[in-house]
Amino acid sequence: MGAPQPAQPAGQPPQPPGQPPQAPPGQPPQAPAAPSGPPPAGGFGAPVPPPPGGQPGYGYPQQPPGAQPGYGYPQQPPAQPGYGYPGQQPYGYPGQQPYGQQQYAMYPPTGPMPAPGMPPQGGGGGGRQRMMIIIAAAVAVLLIVGGGIFLAAGGDEGKGKDEAGSSSGGTGGDDGSGSGGSGTGGAGGKPAKTDAELLFSVAKPKLTDVTKVDGLWVTDKVFAKGSLNSVVGYNTSDGKEKWTLELAGQICWGSKHASEDGRAAVLFQDGKIGGDGRVQPCSRVAVFDIDTGKKLWEKQISLGDENIRFSEVTVGPDVVAVGGLYGGAAWKLGSGKELWRPDQTSDCKDVGYGGGTGLVAVRKCGSYDAPKIEVQKLDPSSGKPRFSYEVPEGIDYVHVISTDPLVIGVDAGGAVGTSDVIAIDDKGKMRSRISTENGKYTVRCSAVEVEDCKMAAVDEDSLYMGTEEHESQEEDYGRTNEIVAFNLDTGKARGKAEAGGRRVMTPLQMEDGMLLAYMEPTYDQGGQVMAIDPKTLKSTVYLKNPKDSIETESGYRPSLNVRLLYAGGRLYMGQTLMSERSSSLDRKEYLLVVFGGE
Template identity: 40%
Template structure:
């Protein structure tokens, strides 16, 4: 797979480099785990390999599906008061940056009688444990699933688009060469994008600045989710990096009102003398959750007071959270040589653990692909071998914590990537819909052609782990990447070096593609578009508009190269 751009130097201390969220930075291999991960098979690029009676007609040959395994333990109890954590919160209150709120931790109890594979893959459909944040630009990653709130995407009379505007890349200071600028959101009123130590709201069509929210330091983490009333969540540094101090830690958490163009509140986690540097932030059910190697904390979305904080010990901590329809915690226990990851569906308001799935010991990192249905990605035994962070997907029932199925996704065959090390909720090349996981395959020679590369999107059933037999072909000289779900359908971006890119809607039943947007082919416009790789850039589509933006600002370009922070296309050209 294509490797991401170099990580910036201005990262919080004692943390891996904050990349664009699309594929983990280099890491030492964890211990090999015999028995996990599936044997690699030669790619078949979405075409039939076995008779239909044995294998659905398209996609790669299927390795044996791992059935649901009985899991020790079960749903946890409430997050009870802990004296040590209470002292920390008392200190935090003294700072007057975080106020009120009880502190709770998770405790597991009970039994899980998982004996079969028949649990509902959709999880809890009544929405009582996190309903309310179904808008937004994400769901399976920063350029992955979910979508802007509003009606379903409709094909225009003419999908030919025009370039609406371009935002020049901001200059970086001489003290640092690269700065993180991750975070982009779309509402019915504004396209908002992180710059260097600021969030800017742009007119959706003209690109004129509607508002600017100034920050003390660069954004280092952001949630792709936008609440129904158009609020987004970020974490940022309290000061600008310098050559002497390249990072001040990602200690500030803020809620941004995208309609009003202002900060609703800013809070700091941890003690005054030692604030927590957060790796990720997300939002679900009126709660802002932030995780780190030093533990997690949950704030009330409305006013920022602490709702709960899970117990942190020498052996266990909440590394991060996935948000949106439900709140899911990735809780790490044990040392590097004996890691235990617990995937917990959590009540956003109380912190109570509603269900828990214990992953096999030794898996070091896991990414939250989707919280409802609950899908987790992991590189089991470091078997992916390509830096994608994915060897397998785990489909889990939210209600019981039962494993429904495990899906093998060898890195040599599939193009999905996750940054499970630092951001947990940043995956690309995939989307998750009701009962289905959609993954892009790697590029390959176009069948029947003497030259040219192409790929497909294939679908897996989240209850059985088997391919459904459906595929969406990119076509010659295109590559196709899922962006997000649009109701039951998949929105995908088609990239080409020969033509302008396209946004298509893939029908969930027939897999017929409908073109929603087709970008112009002018050389300068095409070059700008191709500088925004769907693997590393942020792509947001809604109501006939496509916004593409960078996650780094740097001085690495040549003196005559035009660099852009964001570009926008709109139908009706």
């Protein structure tokens, strides 16, 4: 990214009138890798020495030139049914099929069946194949919404001390890099009381369609959640609503990071969805104070009467950056002063950024049919690259898992899903490459966005990924897994932490030098937050959620459209995509639930 440059015309076509509303973007299919099997020798899929330089292949973006990803573009699948939906049981239930073997009628009966919330697995085809998958997923959304199949829901058991929520979307009371949500977080560490209860819950707002409700941030005083056309803040002390920040339209993206002084950013639509179902572009960016709900500034980048569309927003060191098909822009976090904007004259575009303690751009250059991808560590004050890493040939998509150290996920060879994780040193050279071994390790990065990886965590020395589920050796039935630590210098596994019994756990985030993992509930046990010592890989229970909240908690599996965040001794579980439909007429859904030992 260079110095400030002239704006680029948006050029986006309007959605044809009469079309049914499309599913919101911002959380594309979280795709698993290809079926398990040995990786190809010498290719991506196994740790090998850095490959020689060359022009990389690139399937990004998925749309033909002139089509804009974002609201109104078919790319978002529905959330999968939560626990309690007919035919689906929590982990550990006798006779449950292994994760990834459940069958769904919307997918053709060829090859391995996808896991809940995932598109079909497959290889080859590059961008065109993935385009077909995304369009098929969008069609599935319309069929589901129109046909009455219900989406994910939590249960009603274990009601919290206070419940917030109404038709206005939450009124009425009540890096470290990681896979969950993000925020300033407050004090971490082990809580005084391990046995937890459902402290607070926020009811689902009244929706008329599949709606993006992204954004989850926590400080010592307030937890804030994206809702319908708004962000709502609640007191951490009693769960009562403290403020509501109204937005011009639906949220397209909530920043995964917040500044140390508690400021976060949202990308949202230019207006509310009209009666004809036509959606507005995702062109507005706002920064707000999490404690007070005060909007510090709001910006758009326009050329004439056109507003440039963006796909995602991030917060880095005193910078807010947005990226998309038409390039990237950035502003000073504190003042809103513009730092750079899309360059109309350049054939390079910043399609997205990773934030947190650093700022990293994923940059596409060249023609649509034969572009190349670069990953650049940027000077946040100017956008000038401190170094560039040229992504090897055969990579279709790039995702930023961590900016410091720099760790990216890549989709190689046209396969659906993150095939490899690459660590890059401070000179822009490949530090190591770690294969996910065709789905053996379950890091999930969304199909097209840059900063939306889940189920992995990174510290200075290691990458942590969960393994796929397998039969438990300690029980007569049930599934289990492990979290494996990989050395970022060598790419080699250096040890593992076992979930044990019939439990499944997922890396959540790094906190106070510990790896936090989320242990999913079973049919007879609530979920847990585990602290894993990075050196010994021994685990300690931080929180044990109650049995009477299993159904509620089970609507927040990490592989679904959710964000999980541990902060101040509590587990925050928020939805990022919801439907107007419920999975059951007698079961209540929640936008957010909070568990803690108070």
